[in-house]
Amino acid sequence: MSCVIQCPDTAILGKVVKQHTLNSQTERLKNGNASYLQSQFTETKKFFDAPKKKGNDPGLFGIFIDPTKCKGCRECVEACEDLGYNALKMIEKEDDTVPAYQMGFDFFRSLPATPKEYISDKLPVDMMLAEDSMLYVGGAGSCAGCGEATVLRMWLAALGYVYRAENIGIVASTGCNTVYGSTYPFNPYLVPWTNSLFENGPADAIGIRLRWDQLGWQDKQLWVIGGDGAMLDIGFQSLSRVLTSNLNIKILVLDTQVYSNTGGQSSTATFTGQETKMSQFGTAISGKQEQRKELGRIAMMHPNTFVAQTVASIPNHFYKSILDAASFDGPAIVNTFNTCQPEHGVGDDMARHQAKLAVESRTFPTFIFDPRKGDTIRERLSLQGNPAQREDWYTVPKTNEKIDFISFARTEGRFAKQFDKDGNPSKTLLAGQADRLANWHILQELAGLLGGSGATAAAESGAARSGAGKRPPGARDGAKKVTMPPGAGKRKPKLPPGMG
Ligand SMILES: Cc1ncc(C[n+]2csc(CCOP(=O)(O)OP(=O)(O)O)c2C)c(N)n1
Ligand code: SF4
Numbered sequence: 001m002s003c004v005i006q007c008p009d010t011a012i013l014g015k016v017v018k019q020h021t022l023n024s025q026t027e028r029l030k031n032g033n034a035s036y037l038q039s040q041f042t043e044t045k046k047f048f049d050a051p052k053k054k055g056n057d058p059g060l061f062g063i064f065i066d067p068t069k070c071k072g073c074r075e076c077v078e079a080c081e082d083l084g085y086n087a088l089k090m091i092e093k094e095d096d097t098v099p100a101y102q103m104g105f106d107f108f109r110s111l112p113a114t115p116k117e118y119i120s121d122k123l124p125v126d127m128m129l130a131e132d133s134m135l136y137v138g139g140a141g142s143c144a145g146c147g148e149a150t151v152l153r154m155w156l157a158a159l160g161y162v163y164r165a166e167n168i169g170i171v172a173s174t175g176c177n178t179v180y181g182s183t184y185p186f187n188p189y190l191v192p193w194t195n196s197l198f199e200n201g202p203a204d205a206i207g208i209r210l211r212w213d214q215l216g217w218q219d220k221q222l223w224v225i226g227g228d229g230a231m232l233d234i235g236f237q238s239l240s241r242v243l244t245s246n247l248n249i250k251i252l253v254l255d256t257q258v259y260s261n262t263g264g265q266s267s268t269a270t271f272t273g274q275e276t277k278m279s280q281f282g283t284a285i286s287g288k289q290e291q292r293k294e295l296g297r298i299a300m301m302h303p304n305t306f307v308a309q310t311v312a313s314i315p316n317h318f319y320k321s322i323l324d325a326a327s328f329d330g331p332a333i334v335n336t337f338n339t340c341q342p343e344h345g346v347g348d349d350m351a352r353h354q355a356k357l358a359v360e361s362r363t364f365p366t367f368i369f370d371p372r373k374g375d376t377i378r379e380r381l382s383l384q385g386n387p388a389q390r391e392d393w394y395t396v397p398k399t400n401e402k403i404d405f406i407s408f409a410r411t412e413g414r415f416a417k418q419f420d421k422d423g424n425p426s427k428t429l430l431a432g433q434a435d436r437l438a439n440w441h442i443l444q445e446l447a448g449l450l451g452g453s454g455a456t457a458a459a460e461s462g463a464a465r466s467g468a469g470k471r472p473p474g475a476r477d478g479a480k481k482v483t484m485p486p487g488a489g490k491r492k493p494k495l496p497p498g499m500g
């Protein structure tokens with residue numbers, strides 16, 4: 001199912017069907033395609049062997065491609081290969097292949113939905129089998145392989161599965177998402193969507209929320225989406241206002257570390273050493289010199305606010321972040337790392353891979369800060385999702401290779417000029433490395449995994465200047481507890497009727 005989850009364009013879908021249903025559907029076909037279509041379904045351990053063992057009806061599993069939506073990014077093949085299945089391969093769109101795949105997809109659509117008994121509520125990845133999850137249906141004008149589109153699909157899948165389409169509304173801040181999300185005559189969303197301006201998505205949402213609450217629609221999900229330009233820069237004040245409002249407004253940030261839609265200008269989310277349209281690599285400056293602003297850290301310091309940072313390539317963490325944000329009674333923000341192929345200088349099939357590497361290399365650590373978990377920051381903050389949580393860097397057990405920010409930068413075109421002909425990193429990139437380590441140390445310290453009051457300050461002040469970023473002596477000696485106001489985080493989440 002990884003292929004289905006990771007496809008940015010809803011072009012590859014899976015279904016489970018019972019043998020007698022498949023037989024009756026293919027028997028009705030008069031065109032001689034019955035045996036071909038039967039052969040597209042197979043017996044798997046999960047849907048066939050396991051139910052059979054328990055004495056239940058086994059199901060047959062099939063995966064189908066919609067040739068009208070597939071942009072040929074190869075993300076599905078990469079995801080499948082990474083799991084070691086190698087079940088998919090790319091073929092050309094030709095005059096004889098397209099009609100065959102269209103016929104297969106039409107048949108797929110004519111079948112009934114996957115029966116509920118094959119979708120486990122305990123396995124978030126199963127959600128993509130449910131019809132209620134299909135709220136981002138493809139047809140968007142995004143680039144092939146765009147990381148943002150996969151995040152939008154998975155986000156709406158989780159919300160649709162739990163809350164249903166009729167209980168969801170979107171306020172979009174101008175950016176790539178509004179352009180590919182509203183290019184006439186296509187509309188990838190099956191839920192209401194509105195766009196005001198680049199800078200005021202969160203402010204727009206306050207008006208909608210207040211009106212919805214007047215109408216008694218307290219349980220409906222209202223989400224604002226926007227890029228790092230919208231949320232960290234030009235709409236930052238508006239965002240901060242929402243996070244201080246105690247209102248049930250949720251924010252999804254599509255962080256591509258640049259203003260993607262207008263051609264890749266730097267934002268405050270841009271990494272040190274990254275080359276962008278406003279931080280070119282040349283004789284005067286060599287790529288971005290400032291340190292990245294950490295929206296997640298800033299958001300945590302707002303009162304009674306849920307904050308998560310996550311990636312689509314770790315689906316369980318991603319779905320948990322979205323659903324915990326959705327059930328939180330108050331403002332919630334989920335910041336996601338998104339690959340933007342033209343601006344990051346990576347292949348069309350690399351969004352999943354690069355997001356995973358961004359986590360492993362501390363470039364973009366995952367975390368969940370949930371005020372419901374307790375009164376102290378360390379009780380509220382979980383660094384789950386990151387490998388080797390107590391270490392500076394993660395080392396791959398099999399190869400003993402240390403994965404750091406420089407390893408990540410080596411794989412992307414946006415940092416290419418920061419390496420000399422022998423592959424040595426520049427001073428700027430070393431400063432970027434120190435900045436990423438300093439950020440990681442702050443998160444470790446807040447989560448209670450790194451002690452010592454001087455740890456953060458020493459790491460941060462050294463980061464941009466020297467590229468050192470060393471862990472200070474005695475750093476593990478138990479962090480001080482930070483107390484939150486009494487009663488904070490004790491409110492019970494409200495769910496729409498029937499969803500407890
Ligand atoms: C006030 C204002 N300034 C500039 C623009 C032009 N503009 C439209 S989209 C955009 C960039 C959006 O970047 P980001 O929010 O990071 O989203 P992305 O496109 O990267 O997903 C800019 C500068 C605008 N619409 N309004
Ligand atoms: S090649 Fe890309 S668009 Fe086509 S099905 Fe695979 S992931 Fe989806």
Ligand code: SF4
Pocket residue numbers: 141142143145146147148176180256260261339340341342343
């Ligand atoms: S420019 Fe980047 S963010 Fe925008 S659609 Fe293309 S890949 Fe996605």
